[in-house]
Amino acid sequence: MTKKADRDQIRRQNRSIILQTLRRNGPLARIDLGQITRLSPATVTAITSDLLDQGLIEGIESEEPKAHLSRGRPRSLLQLNPDAACVLGIRLSVNAIDIALANFSGETVRTSSIAFDSSAADHENFPEVLIAAIRKFIAEAGLAEKKIKEIGVAAQGVVELSSGCVVWSPAFSGQNIPIVEPLQAAFNARCLLSNDTNMITEALHWSDPGTYSGTFAVVMLDYGVGMGLYLDNKLFAGASGKAAEFGHANHVPGGALCRCGKRGCMEAYLSDYALVRAASHLPETTDPDDVEAGVAGLAALITKAQQGEEPALEAFAKAGRVLGYGLARLLAIIDPSRIVLTGAAMRAFSFMEKGMEEGLEEALVADLRQNFVIDVMPWEEDFIRRGLIAQAMERLDIGYSGSQKPKRAAPAETERASAGE
Amino acid sequence: MTKKADRDQIRRQNRSIILQTLRRNGPLARIDLGQITRLSPATVTAITSDLLDQGLIEGIESEEPKAHLSRGRPRSLLQLNPDAACVLGIRLSVNAIDIALANFSGETVRTSSIAFDSSAADHENFPEVLIAAIRKFIAEAGLAEKKIKEIGVAAQGVVELSSGCVVWSPAFSGQNIPIVEPLQAAFNARCLLSNDTNMITEALHWSDPGTYSGTFAVVMLDYGVGMGLYLDNKLFAGASGKAAEFGHANHVPGGALCRCGKRGCMEAYLSDYALVRAASHLPETTDPDDVEAGVAGLAALITKAQQGEEPALEAFAKAGRVLGYGLARLLAIIDPSRIVLTGAAMRAFSFMEKGMEEGLEEALVADLRQNFVIDVMPWEEDFIRRGLIAQAMERLDIGYSGSQKPKRAAPAETERASAGE
Incomplete structure (x- = not known):
């Protein structure tokens, strides 16, 4: 049966689209933002005004006006405020916890690989090991813990999205290792657990949506065999999050x-x-x-x-x-x-x-x-991290959009938008 | 990347929800329609006003006021206008073309099974055989051809949604039998071709969405082996419509x-x-x-x-x-x-x-x-027909909603709505 859609959902989607477009493209004038997103000038103006108020984006002056738009003075551009929030992307593999910190612009600003003993890791001791590793990483980065808004974790093996546990993985000797609940409790941040091949799939879509959309599959032959499915324009995780x-x-x-x-x-x-x-x-x-x-x-x-x-x-x-x-x-x-x-x-x-x-x-x-076509893609470890960060950023955008203030008149912004057009 | 949503899409979805709710439940008062759909009273009033104008629904008086809502007089109910449009559901199997006619209320009002020779059917002769069978059926029903707005066709074997052809089926000796294009040209109605197990899947969801939603699979063991996949709350047909x-x-x-x-x-x-x-x-x-x-x-x-x-x-x-x-x-x-x-x-x-x-x-x-659970469901031939009709009706609703007139004030309807509440 057709699903009910509501205005709030549209507003959230449109805000999320604006944030993602700025993250993908870097600084943009409002008029270009409108052309890329196909949102109306009024919608772009209203949303960017809210985002400026919330400190999620900031206005800058372009130093080199583009010829075709030039009116003899610098153009007003919008960009993401890199310090608005951070996310962590964490990969769990045999004997290693790899942590990456990304700013709100989606740039990876710090990475670290922390060794642990896979052969001794089980559901009782691993959550503490993981929390300690993250705490150490955050401290070394000189970051306040509350700046971390989203944590994305990818693990090899069978992970269950619904319970937030790693059911079985070569990275652990034990089974059913809880990940999501302990991290959310320790850091007051949202956390999502994924299969690592799913994150490669997400990264491909993020980096080249023209090629990697619709219905495609990723098969990873490595230590173990992984698969990610992107079905009808969406990452597919199965009923309990254990596909594929x-x-x-x-x-x-x-x-x-x-x-x-x-x-x-x-x-x-x-x-x-x-x-x-x-x-x-x-x-x-x-x-x-x-x-x-x-x-x-x-x-x-x-x-x-x-x-x-x-x-x-x-x-x-x-x-x-x-x-x-x-x-x-x-x-x-x-x-x-x-x-x-x-x-x-x-x-x-x-x-x-x-x-x-x-x-x-x-x-x-x-x-x-x-x-159908079969692509062979040279392997880059980076893909998993990029997928984790892209997914965490999308959740972050939707989260911010959900807690937005009511729309209000913003004459100053409207003027600036007109000036840019 | 998050998809752009727009107002028009919401409006179409909400109209479609109202039509489907009336089809599933029969006559309803506006207040009950609002409760079931969770749409606001203002939205229900505006949409039903348009639907009344278009002749898609009609107002009737309830003969037995429900006790808890009774105010001492008959309640004003809304129901689908059964004559607003018709759809055909057609199943192609070995030596048989089964045709069903359903009215806008979703009731099957006529069925017929027409024999043909599967062993002689190929891409050149079958479209004419099928068109002649449908013409005969429509004539016997005393129906004007232009009343047929949607035609849903299900076939055994490998069907390709994207081309509207039956790639391979035990029902035909030839391959790549065109179905959608010839029917659309002959009847000026939209046509959709499906795998028959997909239609069982659709029918299960239609008849009991509480049980058959999310991610489930239907396996049909019969003449051949069929499968239907319902993934993330949607019938899944694959990239070229040949799954599963x-x-x-x-x-x-x-x-x-x-x-x-x-x-x-x-x-x-x-x-x-x-x-x-x-x-x-x-x-x-x-x-x-x-x-x-x-x-x-x-x-x-x-x-x-x-x-x-x-x-x-x-x-x-x-x-x-x-x-x-x-x-x-x-x-x-x-x-x-x-x-x-x-x-x-x-x-x-x-x-x-x-x-x-x-x-x-x-x-x-x-x-x-x-x-997971495995259900064994006694086989009813009716399921395929019911799925075809449910799917055709949903397309019909969305179609009507797309061509709606601009919203306008409708004081008479608003009054009636208030009286019903």
Whole structure:
């Protein structure tokens, strides 16, 4: 059934659009803000007037008037006030807590990587470890804690949005690690927990919405196998926030042993330990914990493939075929227009490509293998951080817009807007 | 990025909500309309005034005033004008075109099933066959063609929303049968083509939005295997409108031969021919066209299972296990809160259930097998028709709302509204 929409929602969306446009584009004149957002001059004037009052944006004078708009004097521009608020983007991975601080303009102003012991981390001790790491980071940044308005956390593995817990992750020995509740209580900031591949997906959309919109999927082959789904122009997290666990979707009943304990998961063919296990000709039932793999093992295997070593080449070719089957299932069920492949293993994509094409062709009827592209994206660790910050900023904007003051007349602003036009 | 919302969109949504509420509830007083929709009395009055002007709704007097609202005289109620417009819901299946006519109140007032020869139907001749069948139906109903405002068509198989074509279906011998364009040209009505399982999904949401909302999936086991996905409160059709082809998602590489020509598709284990092939101990590579199955074959097999015949029981148990694996993949990727199983094969669910539970347990780590329910829904052919009509009506409402006149003062209506309150 059609949803009820209300004026308040529109106002919040429009404010959020103005803030995001300034964050994406940098300082803008009101007239340009109106052209980019397609909001009316009256709406732009009313909203920016409120935002100026709230100290979220500030007026500056352009030093170099653009030729086509020049009237012989500097133009009045608007920009975000970088000090209006801060957000933290935190990535939890094996033995490392990576923290980034971004200002209201969306610029990362400080990052830090803090070591912890994944093998000893569980639901009882990890929240304290995390809070202490954040406190130390904030103190070193010389920042007041109350300046932190949003905290975005990404973790590898199975995370549950609804409970704010990491259900299972290679970063922890224990299960069901609470993240959102302890952080919100400690810092009086809103907190959102995400799967790390979801944050890559969000970052792609943020950095290039023209290419990464509509319905697309991101598959990350790295330590583990991750997936992010962007469906009908929105990041999709599933009913309980656990989608999309591509890595634990079954490939073959009774197949290779997975780290999760089940047999035949995609991950048991595609992740670091799976590739090393296959290249070493170890049985598929070899316990993943008994395989020396990880980031270093995967890198060594890629080097061997580059040197033409047959077992390494075979392992990648076989993994490529499994990947083709997995993508075929995704195409059948989701029908994305684009699949982005990324992660450390993508450096070996040339050794997987042929197998992947074969798998796709074998697994899926031609009618369903149309109208999509596969992109291979070189891996940048930065993507997760950028996604976290983009998402936190969007929540922040909507939050500010929700608590706005009633609209009021602002003659001075109206004049300035006219002058800029 | 946040989407721009505008006033016009809100107005259209609110008008659509009012129309849908009257269709779902029957005649209502303005005050009750306001309570159900949570729209303000002023909004309800303004919108209903416009709708009365347009002849889309009409005022009637209630014969039995409700006790708690009674002021000693009949209450003024609003209802949809059943003659304001009509929609057609058309289902295309093997050898049959089923047409239903619904009035603006959403009541089905006439149905007809017209035979055609699926084995001879292709992209050149079928559009004419379909148009002739519809013309005959409209003439027999004594209806003016221009009264038909929306045509919803559902077909089995792979349909492509974006092109309005049936890419592949057991109902046709040819491929890429154009549906939307020829019907729109012939009847000057809007037309939307859907997968039939999508229409069941839509019908479930329409009939019980409390249960069927958020993120859920419908799996239909019948002649073929269908799936409908409702994600984040919306029917999901994929980037090109071909989702969700669960039946052609691969189960086992190199597995049983599917009707699509590929090996190992879910359909090759779960559909009528697959079940009959397995129970007859025919090789998995037997051409589906060489298996005597269909609706009658499936019904006969269910009877055999009910009589305790071992090959039939084994075939259903094995299919159940494959279904469990398929649902496990869906849970991993989509994380739905509910999976609805339906279709003719559901009469044999008791013979599949244990296998399904085993498949689910084998295929998916326990952390991902939580927070969902599986419903088994007895199959009603009506569901597809109801979904078609509900969807066509929603498009109709939005369409009317888009072409509304500017709001104007309507003192007579306002008075009547006050009297009703």
